[in-house]
Amino acid sequence: MTRPASLLAAISANEQPDFLPEPLFADVRALTPKFSWCDTTGISLEAFHRALREANPEILLACWRTPPLPAELPPALRYVCYLAGSVKTLVSRAHLERGLRVTNWGGSIGRMVAECALFHTLSCLRRGTHWALTMHREGGWDNDNPQTASLFGQRVGLHGFGPVARELVGLLQPFHCAISVCAPDVDAETERRYGVRAVSTLETLFAENDVVIELAPLIPATTGIITEKLLRLIRPGGVFVNVGRGAVVDEAALLRVAQEGKIRIGLDVFAVEPLPADSPFRGLPNVSLTPHIAGPTPDRRRDAGEFSVANLRAYAAGRPLQGLITERVYDTST
Template identity: 45%
Template structure:
């Protein structure tokens, strides 16, 4: 006797037209609709009360969504089993209690590592070539170099230090290969085999990493133990003419110490993340000469957001086939998110 096929789970998509265009271009949308012939598609943005009503009435088992999705209400999600989030931090979308109750949640995870690494390389080169200084000086002050010996540096042959050796750092190592740099890293939980495979030196202390890095790239996770771990003591260890780049988490760095290092030692800085975002208009960082600033642009550019859509489709297929989900958010990951 043949058993009945399992009913197709109800899937609901909530995206703006722009999010749909970037994350799910036509070829990916077609694949999604093949997976879920009865897909419920709602255009964002929606008001919170409307969102609650839709969840209560449609009772979706799966929600696929992005930035413009209101917070999931605990009282209207008893049927929800999986949230496939196309973007990064899920703190504003998913209450912690839902993770505790067993809701499965995934995000873009490592699918953006290559584009963040690309932005890291951009900021490294910008800091070494003093792009922040010259861009402002030439546009607002009419300046030009005064000699044939400008205060600029090349990346070739430099010592690069990575604070953190996760997926982004591993992608950055690949991008740095043509520059013949010497790479060190401090990431105590990463096994020796990964250091060996990447051909980089393990630093046993942060002090060693900072003291031996001409280029220090901050990519440490935003966990409580790392709050303001980079302060005056570490920044003073950076060699003369070193540059400091942060694309990790703003809370890891004491920004007041960064300002002091720039003003007192001429440290060149390049930042894409900040402790408070948007960066306050009166932040001292905005007034520094030796700095390149980006407004948290390190994630996937619109043309590469389809990478996140492809990962989401893989996860949806895995869910339907009872296979492990990629980049599953557990409570530890949730608590570390910003």
């Protein structure tokens, strides 16, 4: 294995033990004869750019708290290994066009996001928020007419079929759900491999399923694509869950539908984050809310760290990188 000339880990002191607990962090340090660490906790853009210029690394290891890269990169920089997901706040498309290689956490965290989608689905079907409000605040108890539903045998529709959706298919298997998918990259082979049915329109997806789960990336073509008309195709008692991106949905329309109380809604993402304290979504008994935490839980962030360390080793050995952000991936990802 050829050791990279230098590596700068520009990650915060809080991110390091979650993503790269020992001995993973020791593995990173051992990859190069010239290792340096820039704690990005509270760092200014100017201070980060200065540290990057001074280190002039061949590899930059980055995470959520790493500030954006400068337009003019250090001359030695060849590879950015990003421990997290969306790279658009870190690198520009122009960086990729000039040959910078960039990877992110790829599919390593898909199962955790899928798990959160399953949580919201079950919470909605079992009316978790309703019972929490009724029992905690009002001392309520009504098990004669609970109006709950089971996930077993339900029809589930997935908008988008990336790594998260594919993990979710596996989690849904014990429930024997009929799963349909609306996504541009689902062909006959994908249908056979995952046991799903492709549908050509969102209208079909929303009208034919008991549960619809939003997993599409946020790009210009998907911004606001989930309209009030689509949401009203979900039958009364049905479920809409969004663990993808908030702005894919017309949120004003979603609120109107939510306030009517006919369908149940699970949300981890919102058009404006943090969700304002006075948001009308708060306190609705048919709405399950989490604060954009569908990604890897702190105890599983090491999965992304292990994935990144494998990529660093692959880079050193001249092997292909996984989770590579090509120009096409950059354009079609959140």
